[in-house]
Amino acid sequence: KAGVTQTPRYLIKTRGQQVTLSCSPISGHRSVSWYQQTPGQGLQFLFEYFSETQRNKGNFPGRFSGRQFSNSRSEMNVSTLELGDSALYLCASSLGQGRETQYFGPGTRLLVL
Amino acid sequence: AQRVTQPEKLLSVFKGAPVELKCNYSYSGSPELFWYVQYSRQRLQLLLRHISRESIKGFTADLNKGETSFHLKKPFAQEEDSAMYYCALSSGSARQLTFGSGTQLTVLP
Numbered sequence: 001k002a003g004v005t006q007t008p009r010y011l012i013k014t015r016g017q018q019v020t021l022s023c024s025p026i027s028g029h030r031s032v033s034w035y036q037q038t039p040g041q042g043l044q045f046l047f048e049y050f051s052e053t054q055r056n057k058g059n060f061p062g063r064f065s066g067r068q069f070s071n072s073r074s075e076m077n078v079s080t081l082e083l084g085d086s087a088l089y090l091c092a093s094s095l096g097q098g099r100e101t102q103y104f105g106p107g108t109r110l111l112v113l
Numbered sequence: 114a115q116r117v118t119q120p121e122k123l124l125s126v127f128k129g130a131p132v133e134l135k136c137n138y139s140y141s142g143s144p145e146l147f148w149y150v151q152y153s154r155q156r157l158q159l160l161l162r163h164i165s166r167e168s169i170k171g172f173t174a175d176l177n178k179g180e181t182s183f184h185l186k187k188p189f190a191q192e193e194d195s196a197m198y199y200c201a202l203s204s205g206s207a208r209q210l211t212f213g214s215g216t217q218l219t220v221l222p
Contacts, residue, residue: 003156031208043199043212056209090157094208101147102208104157 002027004093004105012111018079021108023091025072029103031055031096032074034066037088037107046089049074050096078110086112115140117202119213126190127221134185134216136174136200145203146183147210148174152196160185160198170194190220 005024013019025032033056034046045058049068066076072093078085088109092102116139126132138144148160161169163176163183174185183200200213 033208033210035210035212042214043210045209045211048208050208058209092210096208101159101162102210103159104149106156 004091004103006089006091006105006108008108009106010109010111012113013081014113015081015083017081018077019081019110020075020077021089021091021110023074023076023093023105025074025091025093026103029093029095030072031094032068032072033092033094033102034074034076035090035092036060037090038086043090046076081112083112086110115144115202115204115211117200117211117213119198119200119216121216122214123217123219125219125221128192129189132187132190132194132218132220134198134200134218136183136185136213138181138183138200138202140181140202140204142204146174146176147201147203148172148183148185149199149201149212150196151199157199190218192220192222194218195220 007022031050033048035043037043048056052068063079068074088107090107092104094100094102118137146163149157150160151157172187176183197215197217199215201210
């Protein structure tokens with residue numbers, strides 16, 4: 001099976017702009033979770049989607065949002081970008097039936113100037 | 114609130130030596146614990162999870178509920194084990210993983 005894919009892999013934006021990142025899960029996986037990875041804060045959970053519904057949310061401001069489509073693909077959006085949003089954004093997919101293994105994508109590296 | 118602590122940011126050992134990467138957690142319920150590894154220029158991938166009780170690439174980890182620890186061990190380190198290792202906890206029925214800050218392991222020749 002193909003692994004989790006994320007597009008784009010790299011992105012440069014300026015403060016105040018917005019950005020949309022995309023994640024395609026492993027075929028058959030219905031749960032997609034998003035994480036932010038920074039040198040200072042490490043890996044932090046953003047949110048999880050299952051069957052097009054946000055099922056769990058981390059402690060991030062409302063500028064961070066997401067959605068999931070009927071084919072389980074997911075997008076996350078960050079509005080009004082700040083310098084501190086520069087990070088590697090990872091998505092992970094799983095079947096969504098319990099505390100099973102999550103499979104991670106390669107990430108999208110976002111740089112905010 | 115749940116928390117995962119990896120006290121060593123960097124760890125260096127010589128090839129053939131035993132290695133132990135420490136992980137302690139705090140969680141009031143019954144956690145599920147994982148070790149993820151990230152090799153250079155590769156994606157984060159699962160190394161092992163406590164519920165499966167497997168040995169992957171020679172690594173083992175035992176959940177010690179009394180000490181709230183889940184240390185990762187390997188009796189003889191190899192150079193290809195050099196990587197970043199993350200301990201993670203999943204609580205309840207959520208898919209949310211709480212990660213430790215990671216330990217960069219370097220195995221010297």
